[in-house]
Amino acid sequence: MNTTPVSDARALRAAAENFDALRGKLPIPGDPLRGPDSVTVAKQISELGKRITALGDEILFRTASPDLDDHTARVVMGFTVAVEPAGEVASALGSVAHQLSFLERTEHLRDQPDAMDAREAATLVIGDALGLADASLRDASYSLYAAAAAASPPSRQLRAARSRSTTAAPLPAAAPSNVPPAATASSRTARGR
Secondary structure, three states, X not given: OOOOHHHHHXXXXXXXXXXXXXXXXXXXXXXXXXOOOXXXXXXXXXXXXXXXXXXXXXXXXXXXXXXXOHHHHHHHHHHHHOHHHHHHHHHHHHHHHHHHHHHHHOHHHOOOHHHHHHHHHHHHHHHHHHHHHHHHHHHHHHHHHHHHHHHOOOOHHHHHHXXXXXXXXXXXXXXXXXXXXXXXXXXXXXXXX
């Protein structure tokens, strides 16, 4: 496989940014400029499908490799964790599309009392489903960003700081001791006080 920690982190971040972009395009109930309509929601479903396919491709590309190492397995896990919330988004947007279709079919009945209640309920379902889509898109992108951070190699500054750290330096070899183990334990206790 031809990936590196840097390219893996870049791929995870790109996937996260794609989910963030979808989140930024979600319709907003009650907003005259960004209110939900069937065409907008259909475009969102189509775009989401592309993002889910891209996740699947990243997973397949890495799992099909005969030399699957621990790093690659963690990267695969990072991509797979985003699939579940992406599926929740698809379900939520499907619900929005269904309710919008109902509202369009019943537009001519909007002044009838029974239809008014059903149409109001459909509007509430749309708001709830868009809220769920927003939260799920956020979950998908956050999990991908976290996986990207974990996959990234440490920066040069961090590696340099670690090399200068006294805790990272090897400990000096202990001198042989003729003191019995019980005496050593009591002297440690006395020093700690």
